[in-house]
Amino acid sequence: MAATAPAAASARAAPAASPLLKARGVEVEIGGSTILDGVALEVRAGEIVGLVGPNGAGKSTLLRAVTGLVPLRDGRIRVGGDALDDLSRGELARRVAVVQQLPEAPATLRVRQLALLGRHPHLRLLARESSRDLAIAEDALRRAGCLELAGRELGTLSGGERRRAFIARALAQQASLLLLDEPTANLDAGAQHEVLELVADLARNGTGVLLVVHDLTLAIAYCDRLVLLDRGCVAASGAPGDVITPELVGHLYGAAVTVVPHPVTGAPLVLPSRLGG
Amino acid sequence: MRREPAGARAVEGALDPIAGATPVARTVEALRGLGPASAALALLAAVALLALTQGAAAIPPQTVLRVLLDALPLVEVDANAPATWERIVVDIRLPRVIAAGVVGSALAYSGASYQGVFRNPLAGPFLLGVASGAALGAAIAIISPLRVDAYGFGWVPVFAFAGALLTVVLVYLLATGSGRLDNVTLILAGVALSAVFGAATAFILLTGGEEARPIFSFLFGGFNTASWQRVAWAAPYLAVGAVFVAVYARTLNVLQLDEEQAAQLGVDVTRTKLIVLAAASLMAATAVAIAGVIGFVGLLVPHAVRLVFGTDHRRLLPLCALFGASFLIAVDTFARTVLAPQELPVGVMTALIGGPFFLWLLRTRRVEVS
Numbered sequence: 348m349a350a351t352a353p354a355a356a357s358a359r360a361a362p363a364a365s366p367l368l369k370a371r372g373v374e375v376e377i378g379g380s381t382i383l384d385g386v387a388l389e390v391r392a393g394e395i396v397g398l399v400g401p402n403g404a405g406k407s408t409l410l411r412a413v414t415g416l417v418p419l420r421d422g423r424i425r426v427g428g429d430a431l432d433d434l435s436r437g438e439l440a441r442r443v444a445v446v447q448q449l450p451e452a453p454a455t456l457r458v459r460q461l462a463l464l465g466r467h468p469h470l471r472l473l474a475r476e477s478s479r480d481l482a483i484a485e486d487a488l489r490r491a492g493c494l495e496l497a498g499r500e501l502g503t504l505s506g507g508e509r510r511r512a513f514i515a516r517a518l519a520q521q522a523s524l525l526l527l528d529e530p531t532a533n534l535d536a537g538a539q540h541e542v543l544e545l546v547a548d549l550a551r552n553g554t555g556v557l558l559v560v561h562d563l564t565l566a567i568a569y570c571d572r573l574v575l576l577d578r579g580c581v582a583a584s585g586a587p588g589d590v591i592t593p594e595l596v597g598h599l600y601g602a603a604v605t606v607v608p609h610p611v612t613g614a615p616l617v618l619p620s621r622l623g624g
Numbered sequence: 625m626r627r628e629p630a631g632a633r634a635v636e637g638a639l640d641p642i643a644g645a646t647p648v649a650r651t652v653e654a655l656r657g658l659g660p661a662s663a664a665l666a667l668l669a670a671v672a673l674l675a676l677t678q679g680a681a682a683i684p685p686q687t688v689l690r691v692l693l694d695a696l697p698l699v700e701v702d703a704n705a706p707a708t709w710e711r712i713v714v715d716i717r718l719p720r721v722i723a724a725g726v727v728g729s730a731l732a733y734s735g736a737s738y739q740g741v742f743r744n745p746l747a748g749p750f751l752l753g754v755a756s757g758a759a760l761g762a763a764i765a766i767i768s769p770l771r772v773d774a775y776g777f778g779w780v781p782v783f784a785f786a787g788a789l790l791t792v793v794l795v796y797l798l799a800t801g802s803g804r805l806d807n808v809t810l811i812l813a814g815v816a817l818s819a820v821f822g823a824a825t826a827f828i829l830l831t832g833g834e835e836a837r838p839i840f841s842f843l844f845g846g847f848n849t850a851s852w853q854r855v856a857w858a859a860p861y862l863a864v865g866a867v868f869v870a871v872y873a874r875t876l877n878v879l880q881l882d883e884e885q886a887a888q889l890g891v892d893v894t895r896t897k898l899i900v901l902a903a904a905s906l907m908a909a910t911a912v913a914i915a916g917v918i919g920f921v922g923l924l925v926p927h928a929v930r931l932v933f934g935t936d937h938r939r940l941l942p943l944c945a946l947f948g949a950s951f952l953i954a955v956d957t958f959a960r961t962v963l964a965p966q967e968l969p970v971g972v973m974t975a976l977i978g979g980p981f982f983l984w985l986l987r988t989r990r991v992e993v994s
Binding site: 411414415416435436437438439440441443444445447450451452453455456460464465467468470472473475520 | 871872874875877878880881882884885887888889890891892930934935936938
């Protein structure tokens with residue numbers, strides 16, 4: 348079904364009515380220990396949902412569960428209205444694109460080739476990339492801001508450039524849902540905002556984004572809603588200002604960080620306590 | 625199976641300065657437009673022709689060509705050569721050159737396939753122990769009471785394939801013991817199994833008496849027993865293996881990202897690995913059944929091709945087949961002429977070239993592999 352139809356088109360056809368991603372009561376167990384315990388989550392077209400929480404809270408596992416890489420002990424995950432079990436790997440890849448935290452790739456692979464790999468789920472086994480596929484990959488490169496890097500080998504890129512190259516690959520997939528695991532990790536402040544502005548731009552154009560992010564201030568600045576995970580459970584979810592409260596942050600992250608209101612907008616800022624908050 | 629770089633050609637066509645170009649420039653442009661596959665084919669033809677001229681009797685290339693033409697059905701050419709030369713070229717040298725070419729193709733192609741699946745530039749039929757496993761299987765077939773013979777081939781390729789497949793499964797299980805495929809353990813397990821299987825084969829050879837004698841040729845690969853029949857017998861196995869890998873060529877490109885990414889791009893990782901490993905093992909086992917254990921071809925050739933022509937498996941695989949053939953024909957020709965009339969086993973020659981190359985690769989690639 349819908350062998351080569353761009354997934355983004357079907358997302359636009361089916362508007363925000365049904366969520367792109369809907370998870371209910373998700374439980375995951377790895378090696379006998381419970382990693383996720385009854386997680387519920389929704390991502391709609393055009394919104395950025397931030398997944399925050401301390402290390403080991405289960406954020407990355409939740410992303411892997413959404414792409415069917417870890418089996419659920421219990422619960423349901425629906426992507427684009429269909430249960431995960433009913434979707435083939437290829438169909439799932441046409442609906443969900445993922446940028447992992449530290450994705451591996453051969454150092455000699457060129458950025459353009461990487462972006463073209465994003466067309467894989469849209470191609471039949473023996474098909475070659477058509478001129479349309481090339482054009483879509485080129486457009487993905489342009490939108491990710493790495494058109495001028497297209498001929499470079501991955502091994503020669505800086506951290507920020509590499510991240511954008513992988514985002515271009517995800518864009519070439521034309522999925523309506525984008526999962527990003529720590530896209531700002533190891534990036535300097537300028538590159539962090541560059542990447543997140545790109546994500547915000549995608550959301551404005553209708554992509555649903557689930558964003559794992561450690562920096563709470565960035566999460567508040569860019570996300571429409573936040574889901575705060577703690578030891579496999581949802582500790583809080585809702586508007587950023589409701590989730591990032593001094594009480595919750597102090598409880599989860601300890602006394603070393605504190606929440607203060609932005610002097611102009613009043614939005615919460617998360618700062619080290621030693622700055623005198 | 626062979627695909628032309630259509631995009632590259634179109635680009636070159638667009639850049640072609642058509643009008644006013646000198647004949648030389650036009651010829652150069654035309655040659656470049658033919659692409660790497662044609663260059664590889666031309667090299668193969670040249671190497672094969674040269675190999676046919678070399679030997680105890682030095683036969684000039686134009687005579688070789690005439691003899692070959694004359695040997696074709698429905699073609700009559702006055703070869704203008706002694707009858708013994710015709711016999712030497714057609715019945716002795718040609719089968720050997722073709723056997724070397726076919727085996728070189730199979731080893732390089734299967735090597736590139738293993739490297740693609742394991743994402744490890746060091747993987748190959750020899751270092752994974754697959755070749756030794758196949759040789760052990762062949763040895764068991766030779767001393768077994770099974771006596772179904774076809775041109776001295778019979779059960780040998782079947783047992784060789786079983787040995788190869790068993791080895792690749794064993795190596796894979798050993799390397800994924802910790803839940804994740806470990807590239808260093810993969811090679812170490814392969815080398816260890818290779819030693820064990822080699823010893824077992826030697827044991828069978830030494831205790832098996834007269835009927836075990838043919839096993840000797842499996843331990844030190846070579847083409848002195850090559851024949852038309854053997855190559856013809858093996859060709860279907862190789863074709864089937866090559867086609868199965870070729871179908872997954874683009875999927876192998878995706879697999880060069882890590883397995884999780886490949887799965888998230890819609891690849892059925894387990895199925896792809898199973899099919900490609902089985903097909904590559906079929907090819908490697910068939911190569912062993914023809915010519916015994918010949919090391920390092922499956923490592924050297926794909927690495928060189930990748931360096932020059934890039935990592936796209938749709939281009940890499942067919943080019944490995946062509947360059948692998950040229951390489952092994954050249955090495956075999958050297959092996960049978962350098963100490964003439966004595967002949968060196970070709971496996972000894974490839975090890976002499978490939979061993980140092982492997983060590984160099986190990987040093988330069990250490991960071992990437994571990």
